[in-house]
Amino acid sequence: MSISKLDFLKFQADSSHILSQRNAELCAHGPILEQDIAITNITLDLLGQARNFYQYAATLSGDPVVTEDSLAYLRNEREYKNLLLVELPAADWSYTVLRQLFYSVYQYLVFEQLEKSTDLQIAAIATKSLKETTYHIKWSSEWVIRLGDGTEESHSRIKKALVDYWPYTGELFIPAPYETETLLGFDLSALKYGWLKQISAVFEEAKLSIPENIFMQTGGKTGVHTEHLGFLLAEMQHLQRSHPGAIW
Amino acid sequence: MTLHDLEKSFQAKIDAEIKIEPKDWMPDAYRKTNLRQISQHAHSEIVGMLPEGNWITRAPSLKRKAILIAKVQDEAGHGLYLYAAAETLGTSREQMIDDLHSGKAKYSSIFNYPTLTWADMGAVGWLVDGAAILNQVMLCRTSYGPYARAMVRICKEESFHQRQGFDALLVLSKGTPEQKAMCQDAINRWWWPSLMMFGPKDSESTNSDQSMKWKIKRKTNDELRQHFVDMIAEQIKLLGMTLPDPDLKWNAEKMHYDFGEINWEEFWNVVKGNGPCNKQRLEARNKAHQEGEWVREAALAYAAKKAERLQKRVA
Ligand SMILES: [Fe+2]
Numbered sequence: 382m383s384i385s386k387l388d389f390l391k392f393q394a395d396s397s398h399i400l401s402q403r404n405a406e407l408c409a410h411g412p413i414l415e416q417d418i419a420i421t422n423i424t425l426d427l428l429g430q431a432r433n434f435y436q437y438a439a440t441l442s443g444d445p446v447v448t449e450d451s452l453a454y455l456r457n458e459r460e461y462k463n464l465l466l467v468e469l470p471a472a473d474w475s476y477t478v479l480r481q482l483f484y485s486v487y488q489y490l491v492f493e494q495l496e497k498s499t500d501l502q503i504a505a506i507a508t509k510s511l512k513e514t515t516y517h518i519k520w521s522s523e524w525v526i527r528l529g530d531g532t533e534e535s536h537s538r539i540k541k542a543l544v545d546y547w548p549y550t551g552e553l554f555i556p557a558p559y560e561t562e563t564l565l566g567f568d569l570s571a572l573k574y575g576w577l578k579q580i581s582a583v584f585e586e587a588k589l590s591i592p593e594n595i596f597m598q599t600g601g602k603t604g605v606h607t608e609h610l611g612f613l614l615a616e617m618q619h620l621q622r623s624h625p626g627a628i629w
Numbered sequence: 630m631t632l633h634d635l636e637k638s639f640q641a642k643i644d645a646e647i648k649i650e651p652k653d654w655m656p657d658a659y660r661k662t663n664l665r666q667i668s669q670h671a672h673s674e675i676v677g678m679l680p681e682g683n684w685i686t687r688a689p690s691l692k693r694k695a696i697l698i699a700k701v702q703d704e705a706g707h708g709l710y711l712y713a714a715a716e717t718l719g720t721s722r723e724q725m726i727d728d729l730h731s732g733k734a735k736y737s738s739i740f741n742y743p744t745l746t747w748a749d750m751g752a753v754g755w756l757v758d759g760a761a762i763l764n765q766v767m768l769c770r771t772s773y774g775p776y777a778r779a780m781v782r783i784c785k786e787e788s789f790h791q792r793q794g795f796d797a798l799l800v801l802s803k804g805t806p807e808q809k810a811m812c813q814d815a816i817n818r819w820w821w822p823s824l825m826m827f828g829p830k831d832s833e834s835t836n837s838d839q840s841m842k843w844k845i846k847r848k849t850n851d852e853l854r855q856h857f858v859d860m861i862a863e864q865i866k867l868l869g870m871t872l873p874d875p876d877l878k879w880n881a882e883k884m885h886y887d888f889g890e891i892n893w894e895e896f897w898n899v900v901k902g903n904g905p906c907n908k909q910r911l912e913a914r915n916k917a918h919q920e921g922e923w924v925r926e927a928a929l930a931y932a933a934k935k936a937e938r939l940q941k942r943v944a
C-alpha cells in the first residue's frame with residue numbers, strides 16, 4: 382500500500398472529523414432549536430464521512446491493530462493532518478456558518494474529482510458525500526447571506542469572522558506531498574478558481590467582499606497545527622488514553 | 630348550551646374515547662393542565678439535552694459518538710413536536726421558553742443531576758429514557774389529540790434510546806475492572822432519581838384524580854413506578870450488576886418486586902431548585918438563548934428585506 386494514499390485518506394478523515402468535533406460543541410447550545418438540529422445533522426454527516434475514510438485507511442494499512450478508533454483516538458497533534466481551518470474555535474454562529482461554507486464548497490470540488498477515481502472505494506465515498514455536501518453548501522450559503530445582509534450587528538460579526546478565518550483558506554488548495562497530480566489524478570490547485578467563484582457569488586448576495594493581499598497560514602496538512610488542536614485532542618482522546626485497550 | 634351541558638358532553642366524549650382537538654370546547658382547567666404538562670414535557674426534552682450533550686466531545690469511540698449525537702438531536706426533535714402540540718392550546722413557544730428561562734415553568738428534575746462519567750450515558754439511556762417511555766407509552770392514548778399524536782412519534786425513538794443505553798452498559802459490564810466499576814457506580818447514582826421521575830406517591834399527588842378522569846393520565850404514579858421496578862429488576866440481571874436497594878425483593882404473592890422507600894426529602898429539594906445542577910441547567914439554556922438573540926434578529930431582518938424586495942418586484 383502506498384504511504385501517500387494512506388496519508389491522503391487520513392487527511393480527509395481528520396479534516397471532517399475535527400470539523401464535526403467543533404460543530405458538535407454546539408449540540409444543545411444552538412441559537413434556535415431548528416438550527417441546533419440542522420448543525421447537528423451536518424455534524425453527523427461529517428462524522429460519517431470521517432468514519433468512511435478512517436475505515437478504508439484502516440483496511441488499507443494491512444495492520445490488524447489499526448482501526449477507525451485507533452486512527453482517531455491514538456494519534457497525536459503532529460500526526461493529525463487536518464486543515465488548520467477546521468480546528469479553530471468558533472467565536473459565534475457567524476464563524477460556524479462561514480467556515481461551513483468554506484469547507485463544504487472545498488469538499489464538493491474535491492469529491493467531484495474523487496468520484497472519478499480509479500479506486501472504487503474512494504469513488505463510492507465521494508459519491509455518497511457529494512449528496513450530503515450539496516445540502517451543507519445550501520444551508521451555509523443561506524446563513525452567510527442572512528447574516529451578511531441581516532442587521533448591522535450580524536454584518537459586522539460575520540465580517541470579523543471573515544477577517545479571522547480567511548488566512549486559513551489558502552491551505553485548502555496547496556497540494557501536500559500526498560496530493561500531487563500523479564497521486565490524486567487531478568490538479569488540486571486548479572480547483573481554487575472554482576472555489577473562489579462560488580464563494581464570491583455567495584458573498585455578493587451577503588454584501589461581503591473577498592479580502593485581498595492576506596498572508597495565508599499553512600501547516601495542517603503536514604501536521605504543524607495551531608495551539609488549539611492539542612486541547613481538542615486531549616478532550617476527545619481522554620477516555621481511550623486513560624483506559625488503554627478497553628472496548629467501548 | 631349551558632356550561633354544565635358543555636362539561637357533560639365534553640366528559641361524554643372522553644368516556645367514549647374520542648380525542649379532544651384544539652378547536653373543540655374544553656374546560657379551562659383541562660386546557661391549563663394540558664398546557665402545563667405538555668410544555669413541561671417539551672422543556673424536559675430540551676433541558677435533557679444538556680447532561681448528555683456534556684459527553685459528546687469526550688465520547689470514547691466514533692460509533693458511540695455518532696449514537697450519542699443522534700440521540701441528543703432526537704431529543705431536540707421531541708422538544709419541537711411538543712412545543713408545537715402545546716401551541717395548539719393558545720400559548721406561543723416564545724412565551725413557554727421565557728417561562729422556562731425565568732424559572733416559572735418546570736422541567737423533569739432528573740436532569741438536575743450531573744453526568745459524571747461515560748457510564749452515565751448508558752445509565753441515562755437505560756434508566757431515564759426507560760422510565761420516560763413507560764409514561765410516554767401511556768400518553769400515546771392521552772385524551773388531547775395533538776399530545777397523543779406527538780407521543781406516538783416520540784415513543785418509537787425513545788425505545789431505541791433505551792436499547793442503546795443498555796447496550797452501552799452491557800459493553801462496560803464485560804469490560805475492564807475500571808469499566809465494570811464505572812458501570813455499577815452510574816447505576817447506583819441514577820437508580821433512585823429514576824424512581825422519582827414518576828412523581829409523588831398516589832396518596833400525595835394532588836392533580837391525579839382529575840387527570841385520570843379526563844384521561845390525560847391513564848395510570849397512576851405508583852402503578853407506573855411499580856412497572857418500572859419490575860422491568861429493571863429483571864434487566865439488571867443481564868448486566869450482572871446490582872440495584873442499590875437492599876429491600877428489593879420478588880414478592881410472589883403480589884407478583885411484583887417490593888422495593889425500599891424513596892428519599893422524598895431529596896425529591897422535594899431538587900424540585901425546589903436545590904439539586905446539584907438546577908442552576909447550571911438554567912444558566913446554560915439562558916446563555917444559549919441570549920447568545921442566539923442577534924442570530925434570530927438577523928434572520929428576521931433578512932426575511933423582512935427579502936419579502937419587501939419581492940413585493941417591489943411584483944409591483
Ligand atoms: Fe425524548
Ligand SMILES: [Fe+2]
Nearest residue numbers: 704758787790
Ligand atoms: Fe430519549
